[in-house]
Amino acid sequence: MQEYKALHEAILSGDAATARAVTEKALAASADPLRLVNDLMVPAMDEVGRRFECNEYFVPELLISARAMKAALELIRPILIARGDEPAGRVAIGTVKGDLHDIGKNLVAAMLEGGGFEVIDLGVNVSPEQFVKAVREGKANVVAMSALLTTTMPAMKTTIEALKQAGLREKVKVLIGGAPITQKYAEEIGADGYSDNAPAAVSLAKKQLAVGA
């Protein structure tokens, strides 16, 4: 895999064109797509997360790295699907009912995709019923909710209750985040986890589903 090290570098520097070109070349040379993901791309995104933790990277860098990752994954995913490989998990993500803020939600969605998850993006102002439907029909095993407003965060609790009533609560891990959200709030409403930043949301989702990083 070392010959494709440029893919790792391209993701780190957020160079989507190079990420795509190297991936094309590797696939044409019959490189194993899963190894491209596990040996090069996932470690690159882990390094992006580490740099974020160390104040070397900020949101703009996360976004361009996630975009480079996505460019490569768009070529790889169809092959993985065709041969029956399952994604790390299926995440139904959305900003809760009454809240129209999508910057944080989009960032977490991009990082989750970069982390190998299939992401069902429900958008903003998502009702509890829409989350329930995504779990039931979209087969999501993670529900990720975002809220920026203190006035809309109670909708997270309502959504968890709706999942319970639909008999789906045990089938999914519920992760929450957003400016006013805290770990304590997550515990109070019975969510499975909380993250205060996007890279940590990916490790949290993996930990919750017990899939290897």
Added chain:
Amino acid sequence: MKPLLVRLLQDGPVITDGAWGTELQARGLAIGDFPDVWNLSHPDRVAEVARAYVEAGSQLILTNTFGANRIRMADHGAPEQVAEINRRGVQLSIQAAENRASVFASIGPTGKLLMVGEVTLDEVRAAFIEQAEALARGGAQGLVIETMSDLDEAKAALDAAKRTGLPVVVCMVFDAGKEKDRTMTGATPEQVASELTGAGADVIGANCGLGIEGYVPVCRRLRAATDLPIWIKANAGLPTLVGGNVVYQTTPDQFASHVPALIEAGASFIGGCCGTNPTFIRAVREVRGRLTSAEALIVHPTRGEPEHPAT
């Protein structure tokens, strides 16, 4: 410094207002509804909020126009009402102030990210020009660009606001990075101060964020990096859920207890953001009132004027 700012600051730090959205919700605005539209549909209740702040001791109040730019309003329908909502918003605050407080108009972010191309710089600039012009026509005495996370968007708004000739305040949110002292895009207080001062802001500062304690060092760093007056409007800490209700843990007295430290760190305009209300402003006003004039004038921005004695 613009004459209005000199006049406002001659007696020391100025007390501004607190949060608007939650105050409107307390008066019946439904959760998730767009507060700015109430300038047209419920003008009496918007004026009530403005009046409550003036009566609590705000010397400078803002307007219910935070989200009234064309880009954000497109998500809520009614982009054609942008000008009218802004103009009315200023008029409502002016009427409520009855000359007891100055009225600076609020300009918030578009909610879209320039850095990933969700909007272009031209679109952002055009939206802010439209809003700033409407606010100026409504009679605003100054413009406050607030809750900005991206310096490029803040500078586009500043550029638009300056065309009106009004004094312009620009404040950003510092809540990112390991020490929670950076903007979302990674800018430090020093970078923010240097860029906004260079771009021609009249006042710079910080608002929203994680609580008032964290903004004392941010204020000190802004102060050290610019000659401009500093504007600070912090949150009442982070909210928690108590019995199904969202509650901010910082009490008005706790909030106000940080005011002397903020003044010492160089703040010239002090108020509150999320979680604060007229009771907080009253507490801030009381603490401010107990300071001697020497304490209050300790940190005055000077820019070419003689420094106030700190004795």
